Amino acid sequence: MTEEAGSGSHSDTPTSLHYAPRWSGDTRRPPPGVGGEREALTTSLDWHRATFELKCAGLTQEQLSQRAVSPSGMSLHGLVRHLAGVERWWFRIQLSGEDVPLLYYSDDAPDQDFGDLTGDAREAFAVWHTECERSRRIVDAAGSLDVTGIRRSTGEPVSLRRVLINMIEEYARHNGHADLLRERIDGATGM
Numbered sequence: 001m002t003e004e005a006g007s008g009s010h011s012d013t014p015t016s017l018h019y020a021p022r023w024s025g026d027t028r029r030p031p032p033g034v035g036g037e038r039e040a041l042t043t044s045l046d047w048h049r050a051t052f053e054l055k056c057a058g059l060t061q062e063q064l065s066q067r068a069v070s071p072s073g074m075s076l077h078g079l080v081r082h083l084a085g086v087e088r089w090w091f092r093i094q095l096s097g098e099d100v101p102l103l104y105y106s107d108d109a110p111d112q113d114f115g116d117l118t119g120d121a122r123e124a125f126a127v128w129h130t131e132c133e134r135s136r137r138i139v140d141a142a143g144s145l146d147v148t149g150i151r152r153s154t155g156e157p158v159s160l161r162r163v164l165i166n167m168i169e170e171y172a173r174h175n176g177h178a179d180l181l182r183e184r185i186d187g188a189t190g191m
Contacts, residue, residue, distance in 0.1 A: 023054050023190035038145055041164040042136075048171035049132055052083065055178035056125075059185065064121040068184035076181050077121045078114035079174050080128050085113055086170055087131035090163045091138045095149035103127065139164070 028050040031043035056064060056076050064077040085103035092098040104113035145161035182188050 020191045021189065024188070025057070026054060026190070028054065037161075041145070041161070041168070042139060045164055045168050045171065046136075048168060048175060051175050052079070052171060052178055053125075055175065055182045056080065059182075061121050063185050065117045066181075066185055068181045073111075073114050074177055074181065075114070075117060076178060076185075077117050077124060079178060079181075080121065080124045082113040083171070083174060084124065084128035084131045086167070087128070087135045090167060091135040092131075094152055094158060095147075095160060095163050096138050097149060103131070135167075 028047055029043075031040060031047050035043075059076065061077075064080075065075050067073055067075050081104045085105055088100065088103050092100055093102075104116075106112065109116070139160065142160050145159060145164070147160045148157040149160075149163070150156070151158045179189070
């Protein structure tokens with residue numbers, strides 16, 4: 001028998017004895033269980049960013065660049081390049097209207113984030129860290145989640161709220177890819 005949702009009581013459903021294993025060396029701060037919308041969105045995005053970094057930790061340049069799931073051309077190195085470009089695209093270019101070049105993209109080579117893995121993966125991570133930090137500053141400076149930018153594809157407004165949701169979706173999707181890639185590379189698993 002259970003009480004109404006939100007009453008603070010627990011159901012008679014037994015608690016599971018087996019949980020998904022945690023990632024070895026996990027230092028992520030989980031998003032809070034309660035809080036406001038802005039805190040929920042920003043801490044969830046940061047948790048996903050940290051998850052991606054954790055999935056890449058401890059690997060060599062060769063392992064990061066390994067295309068481990070045939071026939072896909074995806075690699076962890078390519079994912080970090082892609083995510084750096086996505087951070088810049090959503091926060092700096094569309095939301096803030098900054099006039100900065102796209103990262104790892106051109107009309108002549110639209111898939112260079114995944115396809116061209118020349119260069120040091122550590123440098124790609126440094127670019128990604130810089131873009132994430134710039135994104136955080138943009139979010140921190142925004143007066144509300146209703147602050148808008150302009151979607152480049154349609155010319156329509158897009159709110160910070162929608163950008164944060166898009167980014168959480170983007171990282172969630174690619175963290176799933178990172179799970180598969182990492183397990184294939186060295187067998188490491190965990191949530």
